[in-house]
Amino acid sequence: MDRITGIADRSFGDWCTNYREIIGERLLAPKTLALREVVLRIGLALWESWPIGNIQVKDVADLLKAKSKEGKLRMANLTSSILTDVFREAMSAGWINENFKAETILQQTRHNGPSLPGDSLHPDSISRGFADQRDELGLGVNPPTLHEIRSLAARLYAKAYSPAFAQLVLGHKSADMTAVYLDNRGSEWTVAEAPFRKSFE
Known part of the structure; x- marks a missing residue:
């Protein structure tokens, strides 16, 4: 099917031409x-x-x-962030159909218990921070947890765009994982209206 529609012939170079036009409309600083x-x-x-x-994670x-x-390291993280945006826009435009999330490299910058500078940053450290x-x-x-904020972001992206777009932004490998974040677990407000009474007996 991709060969028929021409999608298979769309190169990364072709998409970069389109992407330059997209970011040109964002009025970004020089x-x-x-x-x-x-x-x-x-x-x-x-x-x-x-x-x-054909470009894989x-x-x-x-x-x-x-x-x-x-x-x-700083350039690696910048490259990760920008390429994530490049492929996210390609997905939104229909140039790619699969989830793509560039890997962000997070490392310790100082001694923290047994962890040394340069070691991978543990997810718990991010949550605690x-x-x-x-x-x-x-x-x-009762302030929100990091997970609750990610869940809210996922639901907002899914509502504004699609569950597939939310999966892309969150970087999940499977739709099942994203579905966990999209489940509000009954936490939304329910408004119950009671009949108005002028007086109580």
């Missing part, structure tokens, strides 16, 4: 546009003639790991 162009050129050097649908992960090994910052704001007795 420095931001320049950084995106740097990352696009990195991608074009590797995959310009590749059918965009592993291909991007290999690129990010190479940057990290060169000591360019979020909780610490949240508690400093004093948001009340």
